[in-house]
Amino acid sequence: xxxxxxxxxxxxxxxxxxxxxxxxxxxxxxxxxxxxxxxxxxxxxxxxxxxxxxxxxxxxxxxxxxxxxxxxxxxxxxxxxxxxxxxxxxxxxxxxxxxxxxxxxxxxxxxxxxxxxxxxxxxxxxxxxxxxxxxxxxxxxxxxxxxxxxxxxxxxxxxxxxxxxxxxxxxxxxxxxxxxxxxxxxxxxxxxxxxxxxxxxxxxxxxxxxxxxxxxxxxxxxxxxxxxxxxxxxxxxxxxxxxxxxxxxxxxxxxxxxxxxxxxxxxxxxxxxxxxxxxxxxxxxxxxxxxxxxxxxxxxxxxxxxxxxxxxxxxxxxxxxxxxxxxxxxxxxxxxxxxxxxxxxxxxxxx
Numbered sequence: 001x002x003x004x005x006x007x008x009x010x011x012x013x014x015x016x017x018x019x020x021x022x023x024x025x026x027x028x029x030x031x032x033x034x035x036x037x038x039x040x041x042x043x044x045x046x047x048x049x050x051x052x053x054x055x056x057x058x059x060x061x062x063x064x065x066x067x068x069x070x071x072x073x074x075x076x077x078x079x080x081x082x083x084x085x086x087x088x089x090x091x092x093x094x095x096x097x098x099x100x101x102x103x104x105x106x107x108x109x110x111x112x113x114x115x116x117x118x119x120x121x122x123x124x125x126x127x128x129x130x131x132x133x134x135x136x137x138x139x140x141x142x143x144x145x146x147x148x149x150x151x152x153x154x155x156x157x158x159x160x161x162x163x164x165x166x167x168x169x170x171x172x173x174x175x176x177x178x179x180x181x182x183x184x185x186x187x188x189x190x191x192x193x194x195x196x197x198x199x200x201x202x203x204x205x206x207x208x209x210x211x212x213x214x215x216x217x218x219x220x221x222x223x224x225x226x227x228x229x230x231x232x233x234x235x236x237x238x239x240x241x242x243x244x245x246x247x248x249x250x251x252x253x254x255x256x257x258x259x260x261x262x263x264x265x266x267x268x269x270x271x272x273x274x275x276x277x278x279x280x281x282x283x284x285x286x287x288x289x290x291x292x293x294x295x296x297x298x299x300x301x302x303x304x305x306x307x308x309x310x311x312x313x314x315x316x317x318x319x320x321x322x323x324x325x326x327x328x329x330x331x332x333x334x335x336x337x338x339x340x341x342x343x344x345x346x347x348x349x350x351x
Contacts, residue, residue, distance in 0.1 A: 013064050013073070018057070025052035046088040050081045097328060101321030110322065115290045115311070125316065127323050129292045130307035134330075136296060137207050137286060137303055138276050141214035146268055148215075149222025156223075157230040158252055175220040183216035184281025191285075207293070207301035210286030214275045221274060225267030229260040262345035269338035273331045279305035304330075 026049045033045035057077045062070035104110065113126025152172070156165055191209040233256050241251040257264070287300030288310055302310075304327045311320040 021056040025049040043092045097325050101325035104318045104322035130302045130304045133301040134303045137210045140211035144215045145218040149219045152223045153226035172220045172223045181280045184213045184284040187213035187285045205287035205300045207296040210282045213281035213285045218275045221271040226264050229263035233259045262342045266338040266342040273334040
């Protein structure tokens with residue numbers, strides 16, 4: 001007699017279970033963290049709601065659907081829940097900054113006035129000098145970092161062999177993880193010595209010193225990104241160029257870099273957005289001022305991160321929120337520009 005097997009009918013949770021479980025979890029978290037609370041904590045409510053939902057889905061999933069499908073449901077909900085838990089603080093941050101800083105940012109003169117005379121109640125406080133200082137220091141840092149970073153990456157990918165290339169790669173990896181305050185201390189120790197030797201005067205704080213501190217932070221980011229982009233270029237393109245009699249330098253310039261230009265440029269823009277919000281090294285190197293300063297080599301220069309810190313310590317919290325909102329807007333524009341560059345100049349037909 002042939003052996004027969006009887007299969008147990010598989011049971012599934014209804015489609016509305018996730019909605020019901022999410023509603024229960026949200027109700028519980030709102031009751032404990034929002035409703036009737038003197039200071040509602042929306043972020044904590046959202047995170048606790050996600051945790052409760054995961055627990056409910058695990059319990060009912062294993063009880064109704066069994067071990068196999070219960071694990072599948074739990075894994076899917078954990079992935080979605082992790083995404084939601086990561087997005088909730090971000091949305092809360094954007095809402096808080098916008099709600100607190102928008103009213104001050106749209107006031108007349110905020111983008112042109114300075115903090116000079118801010119102790120006077122009738123004085124219009126602005127962030128014009130901080131915006132200009134941020135653009136000058138960050139732009140100077142990018143002008144210095146980009147050539148050094150791209151050329152170093154080209155050497156490591158196209159020419160670097162042996163111990164020397166390994167040492168450079170190791171040092172780049174180490175520099176990628178150094179604290180920003182260390183970069184500020186390095187620039188603060190280096191620039192006065194150079195000024196003393198060349199010009200006979202030790203100018204301590206200046207916009208150029210702040211730019212050098214940001215160069216230390218930005219260069220390894222540019223090197224690593226450019227190196228990854230160059231390594232993605234197929235070797236067949238290089239070999240085809242060599243077969244046509246093109247020199248190695250011309251191949252790198254006209255084939256390799258042109259193929260990877262979209263990734264390189266977008267990485268440079270993202271690295272610029274990364275350093276534009278640094279405050280610790282700029283407090284040491286660029287300093288602070290309450291007026292415009294367009295001279296990168298003389299006098300202190302204010303940037304938006306330091307502006308936000310100064311205004312918050314003064315008790316001008318609304319102005320600090322407005323400065324933070326401007327900084328977030330600049331970073332957002334830079335990231336959108338990086339995406340446009342990557343899409344606009346991406347090579348076609350190359351896997």
